[in-house]
Amino acid sequence: MSLNRKLRIAIDMDEVMADTIAKFITLYDERHQTKISLGDMHGKEFREILPPHLSNSLREYINERGFFRDLPVMPGCQDVVKALHEKYDVYIASSAMEFKYSLEDKLDWLNEHFPFISWTNIIFCGHKILDVDVMIDDRIKNFVTFKGRKLLFTSPHNLLINDFERVNTWDDVATKLLHE
Amino acid sequence: MSLNRKLRIAIDMDEVMADTIAKFITLYDERHQTKISLGDMHGKEFREILPPHLSNSLREYINERGFFRDLPVMPGCQDVVKALHEKYDVYIASSAMEFKYSLEDKLDWLNEHFPFISWTNIIFCGHKILDVDVMIDDRIKNFVTFKGRKLLFTSPHNLLINDFERVNTWDDVATKLLHE
Numbered sequence: 001m002s003l004n005r006k007l008r009i010a011i012d013m014d015e016v017m018a019d020t021i022a023k024f025i026t027l028y029d030e031r032h033q034t035k036i037s038l039g040d041m042h043g044k045e046f047r048e049i050l051p052p053h054l055s056n057s058l059r060e061y062i063n064e065r066g067f068f069r070d071l072p073v074m075p076g077c078q079d080v081v082k083a084l085h086e087k088y089d090v091y092i093a094s095s096a097m098e099f100k101y102s103l104e105d106k107l108d109w110l111n112e113h114f115p116f117i118s119w120t121n122i123i124f125c126g127h128k129i130l131d132v133d134v135m136i137d138d139r140i141k142n143f144v145t146f147k148g149r150k151l152l153f154t155s156p157h158n159l160l161i162n163d164f165e166r167v168n169t170w171d172d173v174a175t176k177l178l179h180e
Numbered sequence: 181m182s183l184n185r186k187l188r189i190a191i192d193m194d195e196v197m198a199d200t201i202a203k204f205i206t207l208y209d210e211r212h213q214t215k216i217s218l219g220d221m222h223g224k225e226f227r228e229i230l231p232p233h234l235s236n237s238l239r240e241y242i243n244e245r246g247f248f249r250d251l252p253v254m255p256g257c258q259d260v261v262k263a264l265h266e267k268y269d270v271y272i273a274s275s276a277m278e279f280k281y282s283l284e285d286k287l288d289w290l291n292e293h294f295p296f297i298s299w300t301n302i303i304f305c306g307h308k309i310l311d312v313d314v315m316i317d318d319r320i321k322n323f324v325t326f327k328g329r330k331l332l333f334t335s336p337h338n339l340l341i342n343d344f345e346r347v348n349t350w351d352d353v354a355t356k357l358l359h360e
Contacts, residue, residue, distance in 0.1 A: 005325070008309060091309065097299040103283040119277040120307050126300030129188060129271065131311045131325075145185070145311075 006089040008132040009177070010123070011081065013094040013106060015138045015155040017114075018071035021046060027061060028054070041156035068096075068105040073113050076170035083178055085116055091132060092117055095142070096124040136173060140164065151176065186269040188312035189357070190303070191261065193274040193286060195318045195335040197294075198251035201226060207241060208234070221336035248276075248285035253293050256350035263358055265296055271312060272297055275322070276304040316353060320344065331356065 014020040021038070024046050028034045032054060040049045047058045061067055084090050092110060096102045103124055110117055123130065128142045135146055138155040143164065151173065152164040167173045194200040201218070204226050208214045212234060220229045227238045241247055264270050272290060276282045283304055290297055303310065308322045315326055318335040323344065331353065332344040347353045 091307075097287070097302045097304075100284055100287055103287070103304070104280055107277070107280055107283070118306065122277045123303065123305040123309075124277075124283070125303040125305070126298065127271075129303075129311045131309045 006087075007134060008089045008091060009084060009134040009136065010091045010093040010128065010130050010132040011084075012135075012137040012139070012142070012153065013092060013096075013110075014068075014071075016136060016153045017074055017077050017081070017092070018068070018109065019074050020068075020071055021156065023067070023071050024058070024061075032057075038156060043157065043160040045157050062099055063101060065101040066105060068099075068102045069109055071109065074170060076174075078113060080170040080174045080178070081114060082116060083174065087178065088134075089121075090117065091121045091123055091130070093123040093125065093128055093130060093132075093135075095126055095128065095139075097126045134177070136167065186267075187314060188269045188271060188310075189264060189314040189316065190271045190273040190308065190310050190312040191264075192315075192317040192319070192322070192333065193272060193276075193290075194251075196316060196333045197254055197257050197261070197272070198248070198289065199254050200248075200251055201336065203247070203251050204238070204241075212237075218336060223337065223340040225337050242279055243281060245281040246285060248279075248282045249289055251289065254350060256354075258293060260350040260354045260358070261294060262296060263354065267358065268314075269301075270297065271301045271303055271310070273303040273305065273308055273310060273312075273315075275306055275308065275319075277306045314357070316347065 011017060025036050028036055034051060034054065036049060047055055050058065081090065094106055096106050106124065110122060132148060134149045134151065135142065136151045136153055138153045138158055140152065140161060143150045150164050152158060152161065152166045154166060154168040167176060191197060205216050208216055214231060214234065216229060227235055230238065261270065274286055276286050286304065290302060312328060314329045314331065315322065316331045316333055318333045318338055320332065320341060323330045330344050332338060332341065332346045334346060334348040347356060
């Protein structure tokens with residue numbers, strides 16, 4: 001960590017900035033008349049709680065062009081990321097490379113909802129091998145080789161994990177990174 | 181730098197893996213019957229040696245879908261990157277985010293010419309804030325906050341720069357990273 005520069009924060013997109021699960025729930029309701037409850041997801045991935053005959057469909061939907069373009073923004077995210085952006089060197093880092101058609105959608109989504117984030121500060125990758133000081137992510141796999149401060153953003157699939165500093169909401173992020 | 185893992189190498193795409201300048205030369209010959217010589221580029225950017233009435237066109241061409249899809253591969257690059265991939269943890273890192281339509285093209289190009297590189301090891305970004313040990317790049321701006329080993333890959337625009345360890349060709353990269 002250099003002391004000559006602002007601290008760098010890397011913020012994940014899916015299930016942190018963007019409510020991917022809300023989109024899944026809407027999609028399975030509309031296309032399959034299948035109601036999925038967030039309560040059923042405690043500690044599980046979304047695909048694990050789908051009826052068996054639908055479990056392979058999730059990957060197909062994620063691979064559709066447009067899937068990531070209209071995700072709802074997580075509550076409070078815009079205001080807090082804006083304030084973080086004024087205090088820190090904020091990067092958006094999404095493990096997007098697995099899904100080719102997500103790349104343009106995610107860039108358009110960021111430009112629509114977070115226009116103050118420059119293209120210079122957007123990273124689409126696989127492994128998050130980033131030289132940053134703080135990482136906000138819902139996936140602990142992204143923390144494995146990361147030596148900085150790790151903030152685990154609560155998502156149903158990670159509710160059973162107790163080994164990391166946790167933020168449940170964007171208000172929690174503000175408390176820890178703006179008000180402390 | 182951790183000693184528990186393979187060294188990580190980040191390799192740039194344009195003018196390092198992909199011969200972007202060769203594409204520019206072909207394009208201005210075909211569309212404008214304008215012959216550009218590599219010799220005129222010594223220490224200059226390509227746009228600087230275009231006739232004044234064409235200097236703004238370069239950015240338009242780069243923004244066209246498909247521009248980055250058919251770039252020639254730099255001589256020797258495939259074999260050396262394959263050998264590096266077997267010895268090191270190789271990442272491809274391109275400052276692609278400025279040009280939205282380059283993202284899918286660059287991913288398709290990598291999958292065609294470097295199919296052994298996993299999606300997990302591809303990074304499209306702006307600023308290259310990467311936690312890697314070696315960076316191979318033709319742009320010194322990417323070295324500014326990087327503390328690892330910097331290998332400046334020779335390109336006409338950087339010929340007047342003397343402050344970095346230089347590799348002129350992929351054979352030079354092999355000599356330094358495979359045979360030393």
